[in-house]
Amino acid sequence: MDELIVDLRHQIEIMKLLDNEPELRPGTREDNHKLGLMLLGKFSALDSYAARVRRRYINEFTALATPPNDLDVLMYDLRVRFEREFGFTPVMERNSDSVIGLPQHKAIADPVPVGAVIQSPAAATDGEHVKVGVVDTALVPHPTFPANLVSGTQLTPSGAEPLPVLAMHSAFLVGLIRHEAPAAGIVVRAGLDADRDRSSVWQVAREIADLQDQHLDILNLSFGVTGDHEAPPMALRRAIDRLDPRVLVIAAAGNRKGDQDEPKQVWPAAMTDVVAVGATNAIFSMTGPWVDCSAAGVFVTSTFPAFPVTLSSQDVITFGNGLAKWSGTSFAAGTVTGAVAARMSRTPGMTAREAFAVLLADNGQDPVRQPTP
Template identity: 35%
Template sequence: MDIQSAGGSLIRPGQVLADRSAVSVVTRWTRAVSESDGVCVIHLTSGADPWEVAGELREHGFRASPNHVVVGQPLFFGGPASRPFPVRPLSYRPGRARSPVVVSLLDTGVGKHPWWTGSEWYGALGRDDADSTEGAQAGHGTFIAGLILRQAPGVTLTSCRVLNGDGVGDEAHVIRALNRLRERPPHVLNLSFGCHTFDDRPPPLLADALSAFPDTVTVACAGNTAGERPFWPAALPGVVGVGAVDAAQERRAPFSSYGPWVDACARGEWLTSTYLEGGEFGGYAAWSGTSFAAALVAGAVADAARDRPPQEAARMLLDPGEARQIRDLGALVPASL
C-alpha cells in the first residue's frame, strides 16, 4: 500500500480528491480520473505534487484535498505501547429488550463471535463487512463492536470495512462508505480512525460527507498522538471528538490527544472486549487507545437514544453543567466495564 509522508500527514501518492467539475482545471497534471459512490479521484502525472494541485484547486474555489491516509491506531505518530493481549472469556447478558437504535461502525469490519452469532444484524452483514484476520490491527472492529454492545445492549450494528488489517485506509474509501450510508442513515456513527491534514485545516470533502447526516451523532477518536494537533474527523464541528482517560477515569491517558477540539472522554486504558479467535486469543482481548474510548461514548449515546432523539441524547451526556469535565478532554462519560 503506497503511502507518502510530508508535514506530519500521510497521503496516497499522486492522488487528489475533488468534485468532477474540477478536472478541467488540472488537465495538464491529470493522468486518469476515477469516480465511484460520489467520490472523484484525480490521478496525477509523475512529478505533480498533490499538495500543490489541491492548493491550486482551492484557489479556484473547488473543494479539494490530497487523498489523506487514515489510521485506526495512529502508530505512525507514536501511538500507545499497548497491543491486544489475550484475556479469559467475558460474560455478556443483553438483559433488555431490543433497542430501536442503529449504530454504524466504519472500521476493519466485524468478525464472527459467540456474542452475536445468530443475531439478525450480524446475519445481514456481507462478506466484505467481515473483520480482517491478518495484520497488526486485525480485530479492531470486532473489539469496538463488543464495547458498543456492552454499553448499549440490544442495539443494531451495521458494519463497513474501510480499514485493512493494519488499521490503514484512506479518505476516498471513507467518503464512499459514508455516501452509501445516506440511504439509511444510522442514529449513531462510530469512526475510530483519523488523520492529520497537510495544512491542519479540515478535510473539505470528508466534512461535506459527514454534513449529510444532520440527525446522526457522529463519534470519532481523538487519536493516540499525545499532542494537541487537530486529528480529523474528530476535530470537525458537529463531530464528537473523544479522548482517553486512564483506567481509574481520573486523568488523561498518556497516549491520548487533547485540546479545545476534544469534546468528550472515556476510559481508554486496559479495556476488555470481544476479539478474533486464533493463536493465543480465544475470542477476547485487553487493549488500549482512543479508538475504544470513542466506542464507549458512541455506546453511551446509543443507549441514551432509546427514548429520545440521538442529538438530544448526546447533549444530555455532554452537558457541561452535569458531566464532570476533564481538562483538555471535555466531558467524562463514565464506563463500568
C-alpha cells in the same frame, strides 16, 4: 499518493483543461454522486509535466517554504488556468493516506488475553430501535454477534495465516458498543485497511457516504486523520455534512505518541459538529478544547475473535476465549456510542444529541465522563 479529489460540479472544466495537456492523462477516475466528488489518479507522465510547469511558475514556487511535489504543481497549474478561463477557483484537494486506525505505538500496548467475561450492566433491550453505523475495518465474525443485529462488510479468515492485529479493531469496537446497547442494530463498513497502518481519506469518505440511506441514529468513526491538515479534509467534511442532520457522529480523539510532532487536532473528532471522545485518565489520550468527553479506554475488555493475529511485536497469538484487553481512544468512543444508543432506547423519541447531553450532564453515573484535562 498522486490522486486528486475534485467537485463534480467542475468535472467538465477540469477534464477540458487536462485534455489540453496531451501527455497528462488520469489512468483512473471514480465518480461518487453521494459525495458529489470525483477521484482522479495514476496520471501518466506526471513527472515530465511537473518539470515543465515548474519552470512556468518558477518565481511562485521559489517563494514557498516547502518545494511542491508533482501533484502540488498539477493542482496549482489547474487552479491558475481554471480561474483565468472560467473566472473562479475550482474546489479540489489531493487525496491523502493519513487516516490512522491502528492504536499501537510506544504509548499503547498490544491487546492481551482475558480470563473472565465481564458482565454487562445493560438491560437486554438497551439500544432497541436504535441504529448505529461503524466505519472501520471489515468485521471479523464473533459468536456473540447476532446476524439479525450486526451486519455489514465482513472478513472471514481461513485461520491458516495470521491476521494483522488491526483486523480485529472493528470486532473489538462492536463488542464495546454491544456491551452498553446489546439490542442496537449495527452496520459496519470497511473504510480502514487492516493490512496497512493507514487508509486514504477517499476510502473512509466513500464508506461514510454509503451509509447515507441506512437511517442511522449514530455513526462511530474510531479513526483519525493526522498530518498537515489544518482543516478537515474536503472529502471527509463532505461525507459528514451529507448525512441526515439527526445523525450524531462520535469519533475517537486520537492517541498521542509523546513526541514533538503531535498534531494540534485530529479529524474528524475536532470538527465542531462531531463528539470527540478521549480516554479517561490516559496519558496517551489527545487533549484540547475540541475534546468533548471521555470514557474508559485503558485495557478495556471486549470481543476479540479467536483467530491467530500478528501483534506489533511480531508475535503470533490466538485469543482462544474470544476476549481481550486493549487500549485506545477508539474504544472509548465505542463505549460512548453504545451508551448513547442505550439512553435513547429508554426514552421514546429522544434524539442521539439529547441522549448524549443527558449522559454528559450526569457525570459519574454512567460511562460518559467530562474530558480529561
